Amino acid sequence: MTIPHADEAWLSALQASGPQQTEALVMLRALLLRGLEYALGDRADRGLLEDAVQEALVKILKHLDTFQGRSRFLTWAQKIAVREALTLMRRRAWKDVSLEDLHPAGVEDATPSVLFDMGRNPERQATQKDLMTLVMRLIQEELTPKQRRALMAIAVYGMPLEEVARRMNTNRNALYKLLHDARRRLKARLEAMGLSPGEVLGVFQEPHGPR
């Protein structure tokens, strides 16, 4: 793949030593920081974003030879910076939360009717309730304790994957695979019962009508 001239210039400057490299790094730092501030400035302070850019520059220099020109150099670099920034933001946001801190919302056995809108289609409510009971049963039967724990942390409490992964002494990719396996098991069980996941989903997808 031919790398565009502008990108060639970036690569050769960053691979050089001395003032040429320094100048390129200064420019790249400014550009990446500007992109991060535009994208994430409302949710992260400048100090964090500067740290993210610094981490990104280290990775960019280390992995320059993996840039293949399938996108523009700045796109590739910005992607690395975005990942660093969000990793830092997530770590900061969740730093004081352990998995054990994730308390259930309240009553041990919340009555399903509390979770439904009142005054809507009662037949659909009954079907939703049946299917919710079924899905919960399948989760209990099919998923390992590790999978249930991860699923609850992510789906119920909104914990980011990498935060859950670290607390479970694994990494984001391995955790994604763990949850992928969980989804495959649920899918297989539903299909074995003659229920397509799409059909079951349809029962939950009625848009809110006027009240």
Add this chain to the structure above:
Amino acid sequence: MTDGKGHILGPEQIRQLLAHVARTLPRELTCDECLEELDRFAEMTLAGRPAEEALPLVAQHLAICRDCREEFEALLRALQVFLEGENEAAS
């Protein structure tokens, strides 16, 4: 609906889980595999080209993985700064 430990899964969470189950494929990208293609996917998206057709596994991963989707959306916004700069330079 509670699991054995009393964590509550509401209808919306079950709906979302079922949506993900419905989209589940035998083989999916990991987050790092998705990240590897995210720059290309983002550029195609911004150029109005059919990124989902060209990189369907990326699209599928982004539909399911909240964290990768957040990274993708942030990347799209960050890139718009450069696009605006280019538009200014061209005019």
